[in-house]
Amino acid sequence: MKPEGSHFSPTWNSALKTILVYGGMALLFTLLGILLGPPGALIGGTRPVNTIPTHLGELAGFGLLLGLGIFAIFGKKGLPLVFLTPALTVLLDIDHLPIYLGIAEPVRPAHSLVFIIAALAASAIIVKALNVELVVASAFMGHLAVDTGIFPPFSPLNLEYIPLDTYRLPLAAGAILTAFIAGVILRRQSRRADHG
Numbered sequence: 167m168k169p170e171g172s173h174f175s176p177t178w179n180s181a182l183k184t185i186l187v188y189g190g191m192a193l194l195f196t197l198l199g200i201l202l203g204p205p206g207a208l209i210g211g212t213r214p215v216n217t218i219p220t221h222l223g224e225l226a227g228f229g230l231l232l233g234l235g236i237f238a239i240f241g242k243k244g245l246p247l248v249f250l251t252p253a254l255t256v257l258l259d260i261d262h263l264p265i266y267l268g269i270a271e272p273v274r275p276a277h278s279l280v281f282i283i284a285a286l287a288a289s290a291i292i293v294k295a296l297n298v299e300l301v302v303a304s305a306f307m308g309h310l311a312v313d314t315g316i317f318p319p320f321s322p323l324n325l326e327y328i329p330l331d332t333y334r335l336p337l338a339a340g341a342i343l344t345a346f347i348a349g350v351i352l353r354r355q356s357r358r359a360d361h362g
Contacts, residue, residue: 180293181246181253184302187292189257191285192276196261198322199275212265221312222256228308228338229255232345236301239349243356247301251345254305255312277313278321282306297355300348304341311338 213221229252236251237244261276275281282303289299310317311334316327 175243175246177243177246180295180298181250183293184250184289184298185253185257187288188254188285188302189260191281191288192258192260193263195276195278195281195284195322196264196271199261199272199325200264200269202322203272203275203325213262222259224312225256225259225309226252228312228341229253229305232304232308232341233301235342235345236349236352239346240352240356244349244352247297247348247352250298251301251305251308254302255308258306258309272318272321272325273315273327274313274317275321275325277310277317279319280321280323297348297352300344300351304344304348307337307344308341310334311341 230248232255233248233251237248240247258276261271261274264271285302285306286299289295289302293299310330313330314334315330317330318325318327320326
């Protein structure tokens with residue numbers, strides 16, 4: 167049932183709110199990384215421009231596969247999550263924006279465990295939908311599974327970097343499992359609503 171005055175279903179509303187919250191949190195973490203990072207940590211570089219579309223396509227593609235997995239389990243009511251998952255998977259890279267604007271910044275300031283904990287907490291408070299929180303976690307892990315190189319797991323509290331490559335396969339498995347659980351939860355909630 168749609169809330170009064172809304173043209174979107176509650177799931178679409180949750181998806182759009184989540185994109186705004188997630189993007190805002192990524193920008194906040196980017197700013198915190200710039201402000202709190204020691205000068206030696208401001209080492210972010212730019213990806214060659216001609217490789218950006220391919221990388222974004224890889225991120226969106228893996229996010230879309232995660233979203234389609236949810237859709238396959240849940241059905242057409244899960245369509246907003248088919249859109250949300252690739253959107254969030256790509257959106258994490260908004261933390262590269264300052265470097266492309268000529269502002270020195272740490273490498274991947276929002277690609278951290280601190281960020282995902284904060285994003286999940288904000289999602290729990292604002293969106294209040296477990297399935298959406300699981301999509302947030304899935305998209306984050308999916309993004310890191312596609313990335314290579316180094317990342318700061320405790321940014322912006324600590325800007326020490328570790329290699330990401332070692333963790334890519336477990337992150338991909340975690341992303342797939344979390345998306346599957348989101349689909350199962352949605353399916354159960356839908357069945358209860360239909361019978362309740």
